Amino acid sequence: KRKLDPEDEAPRKIHEIGHGQAVAAHYNELQEVGLEKRSQSRIFYLRNFNNWTKSVLIGEFIDRVRRKKSDITVLDLGCGKGGDLLKWKKGRIKKLVCTDIADISVQQCKQRYEDMKARCRYNEHIFDAEFIQADSTKDLLSSKYNVPHMCFDICSCQFVYHYSFETYEQADMMLKNACGNLSPGGYFIGTTPNSFELVKRLEASETNSFGNDVYSVKFEKKGEYPLFGCKYDFHLEEVVDVPEFLVYFPLLEQMAKKHGMKLVYKMTFREFYEEKIKNEEHKMLLRRMQALEPYSTFGDSKLVSDKPDDYEHAKEF
Numbered sequence: 001k002r003k004l005d006p007e008d009e010a011p012r013k014i015h016e017i018g019h020g021q022a023v024a025a026h027y028n029e030l031q032e033v034g035l036e037k038r039s040q041s042r043i044f045y046l047r048n049f050n051n052w053t054k055s056v057l058i059g060e061f062i063d064r065v066r067r068k069k070s071d072i073t074v075l076d077l078g079c080g081k082g083g084d085l086l087k088w089k090k091g092r093i094k095k096l097v098c099t100d101i102a103d104i105s106v107q108q109c110k111q112r113y114e115d116m117k118a119r120c121r122y123n124e125h126i127f128d129a130e131f132i133q134a135d136s137t138k139d140l141l142s143s144k145y146n147v148p149h150m151c152f153d154i155c156s157c158q159f160v161y162h163y164s165f166e167t168y169e170q171a172d173m174m175l176k177n178a179c180g181n182l183s184p185g186g187y188f189i190g191t192t193p194n195s196f197e198l199v200k201r202l203e204a205s206e207t208n209s210f211g212n213d214v215y216s217v218k219f220e221k222k223g224e225y226p227l228f229g230c231k232y233d234f235h236l237e238e239v240v241d242v243p244e245f246l247v248y249f250p251l252l253e254q255m256a257k258k259h260g261m262k263l264v265y266k267m268t269f270r271e272f273y274e275e276k277i278k279n280e281e282h283k284m285l286l287r288r289m290q291a292l293e294p295y296s297t298f299g300d301s302k303l304v305s306d307k308p309d310d311y312e313h314a315k316e317f
């Protein structure tokens, strides 16, 4: 038996284990950045805009559930370091289960929750929380982690679902985890890149990639877009440098039907912004979250960045 050179072995390993471990390793390594440094970032407004979008979306679906019941339970699928914890606190939910493939992120998310809890004033409400490290494209959360009591009103999957479209089995398992434990009338909400926009830009480019000095997207080739495993490398300054997969939304919609789901709505970020900004509260939140360039107004189109391309890379849900 020939001792394999690690270089030889690498491609086989990726094939065997999929890209999940690479994704987990990447997110585990991301450093948490303080507020001051974050405000100097070139993607400060983009990041804030994404956060505003998630806040409005999450708030809207909490309100929808609250019309029917008061004790709301939520699954945050791909919770990362807990970027949405405050949104759940503001929504006064009862219980949150956070899960992510990256173990260090899950630990940081838990720590963030503990800190939040410790800062709570007397009588201030905070939800109960549980934290689970799992690959939601491969592990069935309810059985592997022995949490049969799991029953959610909302599953929130923010900027995560595209990692599952490596194979049909993975995409279906993530859907099962997202929708399989929803109570009747529950919601699966999320944000994911807009594949139509990605392919349009790729086709318009002379090479296999496109982007600007803040982000880049690189495909292996043009012209062939398989339904699963259509990988591209996404780089965004300070945040992501990992393989992602195109999600063909009509297929996702069909697959979700199998799990008893019905589409409520799907919008691009721009459409969502244009609709939600009509509401005064959302408009004020946008200002408070500094999701607009300081010199821009609501009337013009400078939403996130002075580089229209950054905004155009907006993700779709």
Ligand code: SAM
Pocket: 020, 023, 024, 027, 077, 078, 079, 080, 081, 082, 083, 084, 099, 100, 101, 102, 105, 134, 135, 136, 137, 138, 157, 158, 159, 160, 163
């Ligand atoms: N949802 C968080 C947010 O909006 O701040 C984090 C989003 S981050 C862009 C993507 C997250 O998806 C990472 O934390 C990553 O570890 C997680 N993820 C990727 N593949 C996953 C999988 N197979 N199972 C669970 N989580 C996964």
